Amino acid sequence: MTEAPWALLAEVTHACPLHCPYCSNPLELVRRRTELTTAEWSRVLAEAADLGVVQAHVSGGEPLLHADLAEIVAAAHAAGIYTQLVTSGLGLEAGRLDELVRAGLDAVQLSVQDSRAEGSDRIAGRPSFAAKERAAGVIRRAGLPFGLNVVLHRHNLDHIAEIIELGVRWGADRIELANTQFYGWALRNRTALLPTREQLESAKDTVVTWRERLGGRPELIWVVPDYYEGVAKPCMGGWGARSITVGPDGAALPCPAAYALPDLSPPNVRDHSLAWIWARSAAFNAYRGTAWMPTPCRECPRREIDFGGCRCQAYALTGDAARTDPACALSPDHRLVRDPATTASRGGPEQNLTYRRPARNG
Amino acid sequence: MPAESPGWRPSLARSIVLRHDRVRDADLLLMPERAVLLNVEAGHILRLCDGHRTVAEIVAHLAETFPGAPVAEDVPEFLDRVRGEGWVR
Ligand code: SF4
Numbered sequence: 001m002t003e004a005p006w007a008l009l010a011e012v013t014h015a016c017p018l019h020c021p022y023c024s025n026p027l028e029l030v031r032r033r034t035e036l037t038t039a040e041w042s043r044v045l046a047e048a049a050d051l052g053v054v055q056a057h058v059s060g061g062e063p064l065l066h067a068d069l070a071e072i073v074a075a076a077h078a079a080g081i082y083t084q085l086v087t088s089g090l091g092l093e094a095g096r097l098d099e100l101v102r103a104g105l106d107a108v109q110l111s112v113q114d115s116r117a118e119g120s121d122r123i124a125g126r127p128s129f130a131a132k133e134r135a136a137g138v139i140r141r142a143g144l145p146f147g148l149n150v151v152l153h154r155h156n157l158d159h160i161a162e163i164i165e166l167g168v169r170w171g172a173d174r175i176e177l178a179n180t181q182f183y184g185w186a187l188r189n190r191t192a193l194l195p196t197r198e199q200l201e202s203a204k205d206t207v208v209t210w211r212e213r214l215g216g217r218p219e220l221i222w223v224v225p226d227y228y229e230g231v232a233k234p235c236m237g238g239w240g241a242r243s244i245t246v247g248p249d250g251a252a253l254p255c256p257a258a259y260a261l262p263d264l265s266p267p268n269v270r271d272h273s274l275a276w277i278w279a280r281s282a283a284f285n286a287y288r289g290t291a292w293m294p295t296p297c298r299e300c301p302r303r304e305i306d307f308g309g310c311r312c313q314a315y316a317l318t319g320d321a322a323r324t325d326p327a328c329a330l331s332p333d334h335r336l337v338r339d340p341a342t343t344a345s346r347g348g349p350e351q352n353l354t355y356r357r358p359a360r361n362g
Numbered sequence: 363m364p365a366e367s368p369g370w371r372p373s374l375a376r377s378i379v380l381r382h383d384r385v386r387d388a389d390l391l392l393m394p395e396r397a398v399l400l401n402v403e404a405g406h407i408l409r410l411c412d413g414h415r416t417v418a419e420i421v422a423h424l425a426e427t428f429p430g431a432p433v434a435e436d437v438p439e440f441l442d443r444v445r446g447e448g449w450v451r
């Protein structure tokens with residue numbers, strides 16, 4: 001029997017005021033007019049709780065652009081789900097957060113793009129650092145658990161100490177230092193974003209030093225990069241093992257990057273119950289367990305540890321989602337990550353950033 | 363303050379929610395990026411951490427509910443450990 005899912009990532013809209021060149025939303029952003037209604041979200045959250053989901057990340061795009069966000073949060077809360085808002089901070093005024101807290105919001109994760117306004121605004125594609133700083137104050141005054149998320153790449157890894165200091169100054173309880181994962185928008189910008197090995201080594205050392213100095217407050221989370229380690233990452237704890245992503249239009253996926261898999265035909269919560277989607281749909285079963293695995297994963301002792309790595313990365317780099325993740329040194333396609341990493345470490349060519357296009361209204 | 367200190371009235375940390383999970387039929391601690399599945403004993407102890415009871419009162423309560431269990435040693439030790447995790451203060 002399939003084990004129950006723990007978490008739901010609810011992408012309530014793909015609309016966002018920012019344009020991060022590594023955005024985890026798909027290249028084809030969902031239009032606002034096809035978004036789920038609030039009543040549909042309420043049903044999905046109730047079904048998720050019945051299925052075993054105990055945590056929801058309410059995300060986007062920018063979820064605050066959803067007018068009925070408080071109702072969605074209230075539905076999650078009523079279903080007994082621990083709910084975290086994942087926000088860029090734009091639009092997070094005290095009154096709005098207050099409304100969400102009254103609806104039952106449990107925690108906030110705020111993103112910032114770099115340690116200073118100039119660099120942060122450059123990556124975000126518009127002035128936003130000042131608004132984020134205000135949002136941090138609003139979160140802290142509300143007394144909510146506060147996570148600060150920073151995506152790391154060539155242009156900000158050297159500022160890691162300042163980034164940590166910023167998190168301390170803003171009052172974060174945890175600082176998530178997330179090295180860029182190269183699918184979707186980030187893959188388009190790989191040459192511009194891929195760091196050198198030296199940058200990564202030095203940033204990692206800085207994190208270790210700061211972790212000792214801070215003694216766990218705030219907590220520092222280092223999300224490892226996979227282009228240099230030769231080790232594949234366990235995607236979401238395994239395909240269809242722990243988590244469900246529901247997109248703005250109701251498409252249900254085992255992971256937010258899986259929009260990009262052309263043959264997956266994701267089931268939609270408008271057509272099926274979440275229970276059926278989780279247990280029975282072809283999409284959630286496609287790479288579940290180990291039966292689908294190719295060599296070398298099939299014979300590998302790590303196959304139940306990393307589940308053969310990321311399906312979306314395998315597809316993006318090899319054109320076949322059922323191959324071993326090229327991040328793994330044992331993959332026959334490993335040169336597809338090793339070569340660009342080597343080039344980047346030699347200083348590499350410069351590339352202009354391709355910013356995420358805004359989702360058009362309509 | 364170690365658990366022996368008489369003044370400590372343990373309560374769950376602000377970021378933590380303790381609830382029963384009807385699907386898994388177990389108590390859970392929920393926090394922003396984690397869910398911790400509790401065994402039955404841990405669930406019983408943490409439910410008594412309401413910020414009003416002292417450690418001694420929690421021990422007495424459990425000794426009554428579970429006569430014969432080694433609560434006098436186990437409970438303070440457990441509370442120290444979860445305080446180290448930051449789940450209880
Ligand atoms: S990554 Fe940037 S552009 Fe994408 S949703 Fe988040 S804040 Fe918006």
Ligand code: SF4
Pocket residue numbers: 232296297298300301302303304306307308309324325328329330331
């Ligand atoms: S061969 Fe497959 S299972 Fe083995 S370590 Fe590499 S990705 Fe993981």
